[in-house]
Amino acid sequence: MSDPTPSEPAALPPSSSTAGPAGQVAAPPGGRLLAIAKRGAEHALWGRVAGQRRVEARTGLGGGRPAPVSVPPTAVLKDKATWERATAEARSLRLPLHRDLPKNWDALGAVGAILDLVDDGTRSARVMDAGSARYSSVLPWLRLYGFGARPESLIGINLEFGDVVRRDGVTFRYGDVTATGLDDGALDAITCMSVIEHGVPIEGFVAESARVLRPGGVLVVSTDYDQSPPDTTGKHIYGAQVHIFSPAEIRDLVALAERHGLELVGELDDAALAHPERPVHWTRVDLDYTFILLTFRKR
Incomplete structure (x- = not known):
C-alpha cells in the first residue's frame, strides 16, 4: 500500500511555527520535494474537477449523482474489503480517487454525512474542511455534488497556508x-x-x-485508531510523535464533544470499536492500524 498522506496539522505544538499571514506560516511538512509533488497533485485534481463539472453541466450527468451509501457516519474501518468497497463506490460516483486508497473510505463517509444530515436539497450548506490539504478529497467531492455555488461557502483552513488560494470556487486560507x-x-x-x-x-x-456550527450542524472527524494501538515510541512525523487513538481516548473524545453540545450520530460500543484487521499501513513509520470516523450533531 502507498504511504498515507494525511492532511497537514491544523494546530501545531507550541514549538512549531504558527504565525499568521503577516508573519511566518507553518513550514510545509515533508520537505521541498514532497511539497512540489503535492502541488502537482493539487493542480491535477482541481483541473479535473473544473473540467468534469463543465461536462456534467452540459450533459446533465452531475444532477443524477446519488449520495454515497457504503460508509455510515460513525464507524471503524474494519478490514481491507471495506475500504475497497468504498473506493469502488467513489469510482462509480465519478469522484476522483485519493491516491492513498483507504482514505476514500472516510472521505466518502464525510460527504455522505453532509448530504444526509445537512443538505436540504439546495446544496447551499456552508462547509469548512479543518486542517485541509488542497489535494484532499472532501471539498472537491462536495464541489462535484453542487456545493460551493455561493462565495466562501466551501473553505479549507490550515496553518500551512499563506496567501488565499481559490480552486474552482473553493477558498483555501490560513x-x-x-x-x-x-x-x-x-x-x-x-x-x-x-x-x-x-x-x-x-x-x-x-x-x-x-x-462556529449552527444548531443541527455536523462535525465529521476521522483519525488514526487501533483497538490495541502499536507502540509509536521514537516515531515522529510533522513535528510530533505519531499518535494512534485507543478506544479509551475515543470514548473521552465523544464525552468531551457531548459536554460542548455535540452529540454522536450512531453508536460506539465495544463491538463497534473492534476490528479484525489492521487494513492501513504507513510506510514512512512502518505502522499498521486502522481509521475511525466520528460524526457529531450540534444540539
Whole structure:
C-alpha cells in the first residue's frame, strides 16, 4: 500500500511555527520535494474537477449523482474489503480517487454525512474542511455534488497556508482550527480528516467547532485508531510523535464533544470499536492500524 498522506496539522505544538499571514506560516511538512509533488497533485485534481463539472453541466450527468451509501457516519474501518468497497463506490460516483486508497473510505463517509444530515436539497450548506490539504478529497467531492455555488461557502483552513488560494470556487486560507475567527453559528458542517492525531489541542478544536456550527450542524472527524494501538515510541512525523487513538481516548473524545453540545450520530460500543484487521499501513513509520470516523450533531 502507498504511504498515507494525511492532511497537514491544523494546530501545531507550541514549538512549531504558527504565525499568521503577516508573519511566518507553518513550514510545509515533508520537505521541498514532497511539497512540489503535492502541488502537482493539487493542480491535477482541481483541473479535473473544473473540467468534469463543465461536462456534467452540459450533459446533465452531475444532477443524477446519488449520495454515497457504503460508509455510515460513525464507524471503524474494519478490514481491507471495506475500504475497497468504498473506493469502488467513489469510482462509480465519478469522484476522483485519493491516491492513498483507504482514505476514500472516510472521505466518502464525510460527504455522505453532509448530504444526509445537512443538505436540504439546495446544496447551499456552508462547509469548512479543518486542517485541509488542497489535494484532499472532501471539498472537491462536495464541489462535484453542487456545493460551493455561493462565495466562501466551501473553505479549507490550515496553518500551512499563506496567501488565499481559490480552486474552482473553493477558498483555501490560513487558519487555526482552535481559533478560526468565524462568527458564532457560521457553518453548517465541519470536516476534519486525518488531522487531530498530529498534535491538535483536542479541547480547543472541539470547543471552537461547537461555537462556529449552527444548531443541527455536523462535525465529521476521522483519525488514526487501533483497538490495541502499536507502540509509536521514537516515531515522529510533522513535528510530533505519531499518535494512534485507543478506544479509551475515543470514548473521552465523544464525552468531551457531548459536554460542548455535540452529540454522536450512531453508536460506539465495544463491538463497534473492534476490528479484525489492521487494513492501513504507513510506510514512512512502518505502522499498521486502522481509521475511525466520528460524526457529531450540534444540539
